[in-house]
Amino acid sequence: MDRIDDTHDASLESWVDSANAHDTDFPIQNLPLGVFRRAGSSESFRPGVAIGDQVLDLLVARDAGALPAAVADTLAGCERGELNAFMSQGRAVRVALRRALSQGLRRGSALQARMQGGLVAQTEVEHALPCRIDGYTDFYTGIHHATAVGKLFRPDNPLLPNYKWVPIGYHGRTSSIGVSGQAFHRPQGQTKGASDTPDFGPCKRLDYELELGAFVGTGNPLGRPVGMAEAEEHLFGLVLLNDWSARDLQAWEYQPLGPFLAKNFATTISPWIVTMEALEPFRTRFERPAGDPHPMPYLDSAFNRERGAIDLELEVWLQTAAMREAGIGPERLMQSNFKDAYWTVAQMLAHHTVNGCNLQPGDLLGSGTQSGPDIGQGGSLLELTCGGQKQVRLANGEARTFLLDGDTVLLRAQARRAGFRRIGFGDCAGTVLPAMAY
């Protein structure tokens, strides 16, 4: 527990009053980083930190002398709204910024006057991706998801033989990653037909996937694997990630090289990167069912066993067009917990590099769909509807097997532990638009 410090103290309060509300995602103990500008403006995007219902503009705070000079210097290169240069500098620099922000934003700080001018209401901003994402890899660490999906194809043998040994992953598309608020057209493509000839048209089985995304901070050179002893040092923080999926396209295209057009039309992440430091109090044991194999040495460490997992409650919410028109808020479809993942974030990173593959600051590692063990805890409609065989009923009388045009899916996450302030991730929202005419 050596990485818990006074920035995690549950009794800390901020002079930004909204940060002290019991239900805020962004108390002074969180301090997640993102980029923003005033909505509708043509300003450059700029780095900021979420505090209560406000964003603190880090460049304004810096220029007002509200950050120590050594900390201010570490923001160099982020002026154009990409955090990569900051991310590349590693943990110590991140901790220093966290300390400076915690001290400046806490109630009674002498820096309040210098920081105050940097506050902008979150309702008045728009976000961009927090960094340039040069590489995006999606893993498959949700064993309950892998089992449920595998059962649809192989009822007696749902998990493939490699699953408990290999943190399965594959490369995703970076160009179509968007930030919360992303709206995208329903994809079209080939699907298996009733006859020997495939069909072509808009996707009929459009789905979401509830995932976490881990951002890489410090990279590694090509040919130099990152071992488990160092893997945590290369992680920057987490976001929510919706891996939108076209199930009918996927079923027809994915053999033998994996999903492609079924995934690369859109991926949505939440705007705020919750740092590894903010998550420190919620680290927990990484445990596997009795009888399951131990991870191979390159995927194992004492730290990973003791504190490799993260106790993080995850939720999917849905707001249909009809709900929106009737003024009805989103409805929760499920809950799960990231601590149930079969592989930790450090294991994903160590595995990715074991063959010498290089990672770069700002690379994104998706966790795969995080479903819980119980019925009703599926992290996708594919699971909640048993492969589209039954419907999910909504409170307003609507029902869904897969997503319809106008549906907005929201992912949410919160970390709670006795003795610590609850922290959240903010919304990761995305909306389905009709297929484009072709």
Place this chain on the structure above:
Amino acid sequence: MDRIDDTHDASLESWVDSANAHDTDFPIQNLPLGVFRRAGSSESFRPGVAIGDQVLDLLVARDAGALPAAVADTLAGCERGELNAFMSQGRAVRVALRRALSQGLRRGSALQARMQGGLVAQTEVEHALPCRIDGYTDFYTGIHHATAVGKLFRPDNPLLPNYKWVPIGYHGRTSSIGVSGQAFHRPQGQTKGASDTPDFGPCKRLDYELELGAFVGTGNPLGRPVGMAEAEEHLFGLVLLNDWSARDLQAWEYQPLGPFLAKNFATTISPWIVTMEALEPFRTRFERPAGDPHPMPYLDSAFNRERGAIDLELEVWLQTAAMREAGIGPERLMQSNFKDAYWTVAQMLAHHTVNGCNLQPGDLLGSGTQSGPDIGQGGSLLELTCGGQKQVRLANGEARTFLLDGDTVLLRAQARRAGFRRIGFGDCAGTVLPAMAY
């Protein structure tokens, strides 16, 4: 044939004498683009064009007034050695540069004096990747490769049902793409063990794959598919591409989401992008065996049927460490032709975007392994050795089932047609280093 013009005239000669040699890859009819600097220097990389055994420095030529002003302007943004800004401007701009270079470099040109100072011998330069590659997708268009590899797993039914309908592709890793001359450490990782427990160690079945890479010029916005009518306009040019593959890692990891660590440790491309204009005389009919399905409408056009394929002879050469030490040059292992691909480059691009996925200038589309129909035309050792069951014998008495440390693999390509000058691609060479201690 409307795109054949005087730059393709076989009788054209250059005042750079080496460009007139009958066996040069780079006659004045080719004019491929790349980036380079003097080997071992700390200069910025800069755009250049290959001519005979020389490189013409495009910035020097521009600054000496050897390019028309309108053409000179189109090089803005390429000063730091990335061609993306030029690539984004599309075909007309590329044609204008080609014409200007053809006129300036031809024998008797009044611009010779202005260009001469921009020549550097190819033996004195080193290359970087010709552009920033934000997205890399690898396809699987070699039907003879897909059939041969499929036979190893499914002797009676080698091709999966989607193969003749879908240009199968998957996302690759951009960070480990290197330019010819790349040397990389043998990857390590998990492989299937004799017992239930997998093995861990250096790859024992390291292989190459003979591919073409197509660079995207103009991109498309997210949500806006590129139809076959426009697909050719979005293509910039071709390079050779070696998709190094760790077969034993691949066999254990690839189910169900495709290859990952088996591929992402290194990918090597040739330094010179041969433009679509240079390839114009070698375009040919895109034909399929009688009885095979017609491509779906979104993958079909009259142009594609008439001229969608490219008649391009491909070769793999091997030089082992022992051969190098004995002063023996590389030995050719096989030959095939890109016109045998089951899908054209335009079809790869149209398929990639049909779901709305956006492509960006400088994105790279790999063709998949280009094997020929006959025994001995396999584009990988996996094929030439029937899955590692027999050996490839070399003239010096050595033999290979898979690659050994110190092996250098070279890919080469040439296009020939009566009435036109032969053009080539230069070497795409890469060398296997021993696994790193871990």
